[in-house]
Amino acid sequence: MELESEYDLIIVGSGVAGLSSALNAKNKNVLVITKTLSFTSGSSPLAQGGIAASVGEDDTAELHYQDTIEAGVFxxxxxxxxxxxxxxxxxxxxxxxxxxxxxxxxxxxxxxNREGAHSRRRVLKAGGDATGKVLVKTLYHEALKQKNIKWKSETFVQNLIVSDNQVHGVLAYTKNEGWVNIYSPRVILATGGLGQLFGHTTNPIEATGDSMAIALRAGLKLKEVEMVQFHPTALNIKDGNSFKLLTEALRGDGGILVLEDGTAFMGKYSPKKDLAPRDVVARAIWSEMELGNKIFLDLKGISNIKNKFPTVTSFCLKAGLNPLRELIPITPAVHYVMGGVDANSSLPLGLGVAGEAAYTGVHGANRLASNSLLECLVYGKSESERVLNLKHKTRKIQVEHPDVLMIPSKSVLVNFISELQSIMFTKCGIIREESSLLLGIQMIDDLTLRINDKTIAFVKPIDYTHVVKWLELKNMLVVGRSLIGSAIYRKESRGAHYRSDYPNKNSKWDRVKIRGVQIETISNTV
Structure with missing residues (x-):
């Protein structure tokens, strides 16, 4: 095992949260790590919505606060x-x-722009529906100018190096050196979400819950990871490993959810109709699909759609669909996890977590549209500032690393991942109940045993990506089991978490309440 140089700060992940963290570590020796070849891959560049901020004369931070609290179901x-x-x-x-x-x-x-559950037009965009791509490009180019920031691609972080409740770096598997220890007294985990645990997702292939698995192996807590947001409108044609997102802004600009005959149906599910919060719209669509109905987006009423939504228009045309003349088939798909590594708990000294990998508590049970990029910017900066204020030294500790000399073949790994995705989507999907959740736990435990069964085809790894796929599967199993366990524990329905056997909210989970027009904090809650 090779030993790496010591850094002032290691950032695991190069999305908006990671880049924001790096840019705020002025005059510090920073290393940004990504498991992929590109530093501009992942979920961040795929964000079509925008960045929510109260920049309008008719808007205030307080109004934005109220909309966020209400969308998060208090x-x-x-x-x-x-x-x-x-x-x-x-x-x-x-x-x-x-x-x-x-x-x-x-x-x-x-x-x-205005999106679902916002009371004001406060969503800022760039490139029409390419805000994430433009934002990542802006941050990345700014970061490249900073000589204090170093970059390491094709490096898969497996574990934190922790001793005496203090971070000393990370253990990583690299394409060229194999296993390495990379030392630093400060680490920020910012690898994004876990959408690839599910068969239906808008998330890219990299979204395997890595930060959450790293945290669990370090004995840390995940919080509210059961709060998985299903985006109501993904193009119902699978493209490789994911479904293409059709931004909520389409409905904000006049797009309507309809049945195959063109009948609008959201009015019977919410007075806000097509602009209801995402969890409401996703369950409404799922309920109609359970009745055997196919669901579509009618975009014909949106003027100048090609210029306003070039990404969506391109997706549709590539699928052989013309949004100017045809209804667009859609399906709900896993889009975002509101929970994650508990950033509010007692983390090891020097550890930070930001972006979708983190539970900050800002989203509650349902993320307000276009708050995610804002969270990455705000908390990427604040976590960087927080950990850099900590003064302690690194110890170069040697740690054990997993044996990857012989692992299951790529085809076997692909089958195992598909099996896990099916378990998660069918046993812990949009509508949940205890017996199916318990069966899901049992099936994951069985799958965990089978992946280590030497009767399957274990081979010498072909390349770096083969090893990463094996390590990702192990991460996905650990996080998937934790997610289902959390869904079992929360015996209520709230926001993105819907239990058919507990269809109502339980007040013990409330964190805020409305008194008149004022929103007040409740202290005696879980």
Whole structure:
């Protein structure tokens, strides 16, 4: 095993949260690690919505706060929501300083859009429906200018190096050196979400819950990981390992959910109709599909759709569909996890977590549209500042690493992953109940035993990606079991978590309440 140099800060993940963390570590020796070849892959560049911030004259951070609390079904942490929304405008100002090309109105002012469950037009976009791609490009190019930031691609972080409740670095598997110890007194986990645990997802192939698995192996806690958001509208044609997202902004601009005969149906599920929160819309669509109905988006009423939504238009045309003339088939798909590594608990000294990998408490039971990129910007910065204020030294500790000399063949791994995805989607999907959840746990335990059964074909790894696929599967099993366990524990229905055997909310899970028009914190909750 080779020994790497010591850094002031290691950031695992190069999405918006990771890049934001790196950019705020001024004059420090920073290493950004990604398991892929590209530093601009992952979920961040795929974000079509935008960045929510109260930049309008008719808007305030307080209104943004209220919308976030209500969308989260009153289970978000009010202090964290306040922190997020109060830092929205400054985050946008910083991006403008970096010359991010936001979409503007004819008068040159920032273009403001409205999405589901927002009371104001506060969603800022770039490139129409390519905000994530433009944002990552802006941050990455800014980071490349910083000589203090180093980069290491095709490096899979397996474990934290921790001793005496203090971080000393990471254990990683690299394409060229094999296993390495990379030392630092500070590590930020920012590898994104876990969508690939499910068969239906908008997430890219990299979204395997790596940070959460790393945390679990270090004895840390995940919180509210059962809160998995199914985006209501993914193009119902699978493209490789995922389904293409059809942004919620389409409905904000006049798109309508309809049955095959063109009949709108959301009115019978919510007074907000097509602009209801995502969990409501996803369950409504699923309920109609369970009745045997095919569901479509009618986009014919959106003017200038090619310019407003170039990404969506491209997806549709490549699938042989013309959104100007045809209904677009859609399906709910796993899009985002509101829970993650508990960033509010007692983490080892020097450890931070940011972005979708983290549970900050800002989303509650249902993330408000376009709050995710804002969270990555705000908490990427704050976690970097927090850990860099900690003063301690690194010890170069030797740690054990997994044996990857012989592993299951690639074809066997693909089959195991498909089996896990089926378990998660069928036993812990949009609508859940205890018997199927318990069966899901049992099936994951059985699968965990079988992946180590030497009667299957174990071979010498072909390449780096083969080893990574094996390590990812192990991560997915650990996180999947934790997710189902959390879904069993939460005996209520709230937001993205719906239990048919406990269809109502349980007040013990409330974190805030409304008194008149005021939202108040409740202290005596789980």
């Amino acid at each position: 289970s978000a942490r009010s202090d964290q929501v306040s922190f997020l929304t109060n830092n929205g405008v400054s985050a946008i100002d910083e991006l403008i300083r970096m010359k991010m090309p936001f979409d503007t109105e004819l008068d040159g002012k920032l273009g403001r």
